Amino acid sequence: MAKKKHQAKGQSQGKSKGQPKGKSKGQPKGKSKGKPKGKSRDNAAAKPRVTMADLADRHELYEASVQSVEHEIEFLASSFKALTGRKALALREDFCGTAAAACAWVRRGRERSAVAVDIDHEVLGWGRAHHAARLKPKARDRLALVEGDVRTADTRASLAGLPGASNADGAADIAVAFNFSWWTFKTRAELVDYFRAVYAALAEDGVFMLDIYGGADAYVEQEEETEYSLFTYVWDQHSFDPVSARYRCYIHFRFPDGSEMPRAFSYDWRLWTLPELQELLLEAGFARTVVYWQGEDEDGEPSGDFAPVEQGENDPAWIVYVAALKPGASRGQ
Template sequence: MIWWKMAVQSPRGDLSYCRRFHQTYIGSHEPRHLREDFCGTALLAATWCRGGVFRSAVGLDLDRPTLDWGARHNGEMLGGSAQHQLALLEGNVLDPADSALLVPFPEAGPEASASQSSASDETHLLRYLRHVAAALDQARGGIFVADLLGGPAAERDLTLPRHNSTTGLGYTWVQSGFDPVTRRMTGTIRLREMDGREARRYNFHYDWRMWTVPDVRELLRQAGFSTTYDASAGDGGRTSDTSGSQEASGSDSEESEGEADFQPHEDLDPEARQRLQRGWSAYIVAVLAPQPG
């Protein structure tokens, strides 16, 4: 089982890495089930299901209109009977009853997905991570994957115009208001029309607590995960390369498209480590090892 949440999604690259992490840390059996917390429009979960009839996914989010939009647009890409592979639920990941709703496919393997950006303080984040560990398959094991960003590039005011080569649409990422004491950062995505004008009515606003890799690793240990790993990319990694495709078939070759240059931190060369001084993006992979017997 894979547990996942990403702030800015490039589904093909994200899923390729997830499958690679699962094979490396859990075993050779193909993961079947993905859980996506704070799922929004559930693009990642829907793309996962599209990779094969044996796959299933569930997503949880607080915002019903967003879930409905995702069901209409991303869920429909599954087509016909395949739509039963995806379940989108409204609820709070910090509520044990709502969190328990996310395991409607008991026969599925142990993958899941989740993002820390909405957990605003250490108590809430630890509580959430304990729910994650409890929901994973204790017998077969599973992984929890999340992404983090940080460094000076994530802590200063900036405006970055971006373009999605797949959809042809553009947007501007506006970052402002980082507080070094509370480590909270606010940001806005301003979509642009095809003619380049900003479509202000489609703005997305974020209020994030910026966690460090050591902080999250320690909380994962307290939550009951046996091991954690990180894979890093310099210069903000994912934050500076967000042109991922909006659809994928799920095959190995196609899922590999859209990957950023993520490497285990200990394998980074001196030049890559130098780039981390400006800004970084990292996957955190928490492993719940299979129980013997």
């Protein structure tokens, strides 16, 4: 699960889908609004100072602060088994970004294959160089990276072409759209169109897993800082329009030397609700949905473990997983 899902789990600890409490202690907060300091008139002609922000890689920072793919992969495997009674082998990772999850998936099982789709050439290239290239050759052979739109990418063709593909027809067992990426679709028509594409890409007993957050805090325009040892992650819920539910958010990174990487990532989303999501999944053809709510540890903090529920709690900030099951998947859980 997202180590620190976008909306900064932190806002209210209630949102964390898992970890990271492991914030480092005692680091400077790096709260400067950005400008590198220390260039006086006297040394104006001197070489510009190289800041920590200049040296940082935004994808590395994103993965360190937002994602926790190993935990996510485990959740996918165990929930699929519980829902269908069999092992998931073929994964479709939508909005994959650096494809960290798809790479972890193929690395963790010789029978596993994965296709990862993203529309952005740059981020996919980063994932190819930093994750795919580091896989053992046999694992790399079981991975396909596709640059394209999740609504039109032919992931069946990609999966069917992989050596030892578990399904000759290229159907995925499980599809994922994580870190709220599906919020990029702002109308019901667009979203159902996307859900239908996922439905078509899945096996008859396939499962589609998404995440969503909500609660009163989600509507608040605010910045939330989370400190790590070498940087501060800032989740900026910048604006929300109640008429359209349009939701603009950013991730900034700030550093102990006062430098900043502003708007390292920008999101132009619609803030969908959980009932809307479930209704539209059914409209797209899925047979039923299961909502996974996060449990608490002994201190009342989010435990990172998710279990199916019929009813939630009115927390100011929550994150859940939603599984959408094709008709063949139902096992009654």
